[in-house]
Amino acid sequence: MIRILLRAFGLVGLFASSSALAQARPEDTEVWNPKPMLVAPAAVVGEAPSGAIVLFDGKSLEQWVSSQDKSPAAWTVANGAVTVDKAKGNIETKRAFQDYQLHLEWLIPADIDGSGQGRGNSGVFLASTGPRDAGYEVQILDSFENQTYVNGQAASVYKQHPPLANASRKPGEWQTYDIVWRAPRFNAAGGLASPATVTVLHNGVLVQDNAVLAGETVYIGKPSYKPHGPAPIKLQAHGDPSRPISFRNIWVRELSPRP
Template identity: 65%
Template sequence: MLLAGGALAVSAQDKAKPEDTEVYTPVPPVVKPGKKCGEAPSDAIVLFDGSNLNEWVMADDRNTPAKWTVKDGLLTVDKKYGNIETKRSFTNYQLHIEWRVPANITGTGQGRGNSGLFLASLGKGDAGYELQILDSYENKTYTNGQAASVYKQAVPLANPTNKPGEWQTYDVIWTAPVFGTDGSLVKPAKVTVLFNGVLVQNDTELKGPTQYIGTPAYRQAHGASPIKLQSHGDKSEPLSFRNIWIREL
């Protein structure tokens, strides 16, 4: 019977034509890439182009425009103020963001160029899913808290951090969690991250939003959410951002 079945399969394959497996729909949309690597493609929403913070608000009061410093094409953390987040909310997306700690950065461990990219912000304070931003160039700390870690959850696969004073790049693919009508978790969040072109999170499944103390878990259902940048309380020199854009998926 196995031989007969195999013969039938071979016979069917012999009768097949190349066009039997050709598809013409759906037709992918035409997207014009950036002229240079890292530049926003034609379908991207530009969140920061060096000129203003029109796409951002204060995280603790979404009626207040973002108060960080914009100068010489850069967005710099102002530690007098709190976190900022996007006016818009997003579900699944591709995000590009570039950041730099000063060349004269001081401090050690978590007190050295600390910030965070919250891939979905869930309210006031630091609630959300944090991709760590930190000077991890020859700076020892716990590995699930170094640059490109999913903070307190997933250690990055590599440490391609450039020296202080040099630009760092995150390219992120975020798949938001899915919840049922009763609020129960159907699918956990997942994230893929390229850090300076190196794969450091590979379709990593998250256990829940970031917990500084304790074990992360999905405690509340949510939909589309803003993206947040953290103003961390460490005493080191503030870091800067540039060239932030997003593509909804």
């Protein structure tokens, strides 16, 4: 009779869940192992934490080579920064990377000239798959009061994803990118198993939120994938006529693959 009354008032499930809750313990949902690795943060925001690989320390380009022929990188290093030498072409890291967290800082000259895509144009290629502009590009450009197509402005995944916000500082001020890159995976037959994704913070503002890439960056046409493994990080020497930009404080933390 009691159970019939409880069922009539819809209370059987309530009593059952209350009984189960009484038997559960907080400890049942506590996870103690494996413990996350210890990473000591930098004393200064933006500088490399423990375990990071410093790619540019303001003094030397020893971690970089020419993308064209793998000769030593020959951009200009002075006053703690490296400035693009457009005549020398793109540079890329000696090491290849797969999944990682990247920090870099870049400066559009205060006396920048030009307009649209011809104003401080450069880019960071998150996996350089060829000697020229092959790979996956996050755009660098003066987008402070400088109009262009939105999937080509600063912090866009070039020709794929416009940024969620325009967080650009004015020319003459240093800007930051903090990027989490998850490389694409390919199966044994060379087919795409999982696409690349990227998260970008521009000057501390979220501008790409785990964006899924349709393939490598192309200037004309639709992006597509071709099989590749770990690849270098590349900085672009764009051929536009505006004054060259500079970089400083570049470091990378390699990440384990997602489970």
